[in-house]
Amino acid sequence: MEEIQHKYVTVNDGLKLHAVEIGSGPSVVLFCHGFPEIWYTWRHQMVAMAKAGYRAISFDYRGYGLSDQPPEPEKATFLDLISDILALVFIVGKDFGASVANLFAVLHKKRVSAVVTLGLPFIRPAPTSQLSLLPEGYYVRRWMEPGRAEADFGRFDAKTVVRNIYILFSRNEMPLAKENEEIMDLVKPSTPLPPWITEEELAIYGALYEKSGFRTALKVTYRSFGETPNIKDPKIEVPALLIMGEEDSVFRHPGMEDYIRSGEVEAVVPNLEVKYIPEGSHFVQEQFPDLVNELLLSFISSHEGSEE
Numbered sequence: 138m139e140e141i142q143h144k145y146v147t148v149n150d151g152l153k154l155h156a157v158e159i160g161s162g163p164s165v166v167l168f169c170h171g172f173p174e175i176w177y178t179w180r181h182q183m184v185a186m187a188k189a190g191y192r193a194i195s196f197d198y199r200g201y202g203l204s205d206q207p208p209e210p211e212k213a214t215f216l217d218l219i220s221d222i223l224a225l226v227f228i229v230g231k232d233f234g235a236s237v238a239n240l241f242a243v244l245h246k247k248r249v250s251a252v253v254t255l256g257l258p259f260i261r262p263a264p265t266s267q268l269s270l271l272p273e274g275y276y277v278r279r280w281m282e283p284g285r286a287e288a289d290f291g292r293f294d295a296k297t298v299v300r301n302i303y304i305l306f307s308r309n310e311m312p313l314a315k316e317n318e319e320i321m322d323l324v325k326p327s328t329p330l331p332p333w334i335t336e337e338e339l340a341i342y343g344a345l346y347e348k349s350g351f352r353t354a355l356k357v358t359y360r361s362f363g364e365t366p367n368i369k370d371p372k373i374e375v376p377a378l379l380i381m382g383e384e385d386s387v388f389r390h391p392g393m394e395d396y397i398r399s400g401e402v403e404a405v406v407p408n409l410e411v412k413y414i415p416e417g418s419h420f421v422q423e424q425f426p427d428l429v430n431e432l433l434l435s436f437i438s439s440h441e442g443s444e445e
Contacts, residue, residue: 141183146196148221155203156196160187164250164441166433167222168195171232171256172358173299175202175345177338181426182229182433189434196221200353202345210353211283214364215240218357227437231255231422233358243371251376251440253433256387256419258402259373268362271391274314276305280359289319290351296343298351300330303339306419307331309384333424373406378436380429382417410436 145153157176166186168179176195186193197204198218207213218237222228227250230238235254242252271278280286290298301324305312314320330339346354381388381397388394396402403409412432414421422429 141180148199150207152199152205152207154196154199154205154221156194157183158192158194159183160190160192162187162190162192164191164227164437166191166193166227166229166437168193169218169222169228169230169234169237170195170198170201171230171234172354173302173342173346173351174232174234175342177341177345178231178420178423179229182422182430185426185430185434186437189438191227191437197345197349198353198357200357201349203348206349206353210356213353213357213361215357215361216364216366219244227251227253227440229253229255229433232257232419235259239373242373242375242377243368244366246374249375251378251437252373253378253380253436255380255422255429256382256385258379258393258397259377259406260396260402261371261405262363272313274316274318276312276314276320277359279314279320280355281362283360286320286355286359287351289321293321294343295346295350296340299342299346300324300339303334303420304328304330306386307424309386309389309418311386311389331418331420331424334420371405373409375408376436376440377406377409378432379406379409379411380414380421380432381411382414382419382421382424384416385419385421387419 141157141159143157146156147153170176170178176197179195183193183195200206200210200213219241222241228238228241235257238252238254239259242249268278301321304324312320312323314323414425414428418424
């Protein structure tokens, strides 16, 4: 089996992105990571895709891991990420990477054969004012506030920050801090890692975030709501697969579980299949890699050539 290859790709504005790939098949499967992840979160799926005859590619977003920082991280947007990945592909995204994949499929539908998302369905953009209806201690509201997460994370090394987030989001409840508490305080130092990720694997995430920091990552995740283009009646028209862990904390977002299970999501993703993984957390691609690989391969192989 060939090894994963690392390279740097220069994009339109001169930034160099760290990209990794494996396989040499004619069909490309592009993987978009979430937060606090990095290309490495897709290691199990990339190898499986390559073994099945696909060319699997992932990368560190600009400002993440080994990729260059944008000159002004505070001005980075989701559209910057979209412009970095133009290609004719099957696209796979998780967490906020699902938002990247879905927006790409909306803006460049003729370049996408199919789209797979994990942990987050396609949702039409809503006014950011709606977020004020969430509790003040809700992690999204805390991390939207410029400087707050930086101060919270800054008390720890990068590996500890990633460790704490993995622990928090492997649970089936949303992180909610008290008035005089920060999100990182919700995890005790003695709390063990989930059994499906090792200290050695976590150290790889930590090393990459030590290099990049969290400045851009916080901007183009939690502080970019409402910055997506104003598209009338956006829909995902290509074949789509949504993979959700039954214990994913995303289901605890107000209205989210009903939106998915009732089929309401199909109004904006008419060609959608939904697969649920019992006991699956927000990190199903690492928790149950063989099952996720099986779902990916089955879906992608059934839609090869659908762009023609």
